[in-house]
Amino acid sequence: MIDKSSPIPIYYQLEEHIKKLIEKGDLNPGDSLPSEREYGEIYGISRMTVRQAITNLVNERILYRVKGKGTFVMEQKLEQKLQGLTSFSEDMKVRGMKAGVKLLSFDIIPADNDIAEQLGINEQDLIYEIKRIRLAEGIPMALERTYISADRVQGLNEEIVKHSLYEFIENTLKLKISGGVQIIEAAIANEEEVEHLQIPKNSPILLMQRTTTLENKVSFEVVKSSYRADRYKFMIDLKRF
Template structure:
């Protein structure tokens, strides 16, 4: 697409749209390196600042990513997840055609703190399983998850395989307990420490933090889960309706 200087559309935006069109057509594939800002500036006969603005916009939009000393590359497609439906990680990934597995970091039987007790409606003497996993799609780390589940609902849960099988799948097949509804809270955060390491991210990288309380039949809380989703891999989508 040639640059049109007679239109009110900013030049940086025209360049951005041309690069985006090449990505959408498949001319630029995930992992491909794009031209340097200097080469873009020469090709379009514009300033490097304008070229940098176009590239930065695509980085911000999650279409490109920069590697220090190496250049700017095309991102892999991000997973679009609806927040209006109750689905598992495995279900979301399989709908996209991705192969999934998990690394189980730990599975511990413990007495929960007061906050977890209250959320899961437990007595002080009742234990929970704490399952910590890193979730993968096509061998790429996507999410770090910590789940608390009542031992009284899921006895011997620590005997099951959560590397190749999902939690909701196991709850349904082995215990006859299905998730019916959930309450969810989301925050934009930055990652650090062990979570950054497990997700293969630099310190300070953007993530989506999600707290979810899942309920089975009769409004029984069956799981409290904390999830840290990679900001460069996820797009959360919701439908909004105007109040009448």
């Protein structure tokens, strides 16, 4: 596993070895690693070399240290590409993960000025207000607040919103979702987000707001989501024009 005759630095070989153990599932999130002394004895290398490898993996957020306890495998973040429009359920399905949802509330209310303007409807027009916790393999990933025009998307109920809204809209209502505009910013979790996302007070979160349109360019949905910054990241491919 460690080839001292190789021109590849030993610390790098150890980094790659640990990464492979994590990829194969031999090391799982929360598992503790051997100490620097133990690694040194196993592979016949210096503690300084081991320390460099471990530090690099900590800096990459693959491992984390707990003072007085040791080094552990960090829970890896889910990566979502910003190209294309998919629902949370569709996104998890692509990853081979089980998506889940906990419905917190489902109401029909009059739209306030802000939501009405974003949906292109009149203030006081009826909208669905849906608040859900999005889960991946049973772990809370996002607190989602969804506002949908009750006129443009009819027939929603609590059972439907416990599953995939987009599947219902496209397969049952035969409405074609064409795209949307999404804004992402950083923030500190408020009390509600701390409670529902099961994160420490003052944790960083990613706020995402999306306005989604049908193929006739009419807006039907505004989604305000709070994602756990320790479990989620967004990725975009950039091209030089």
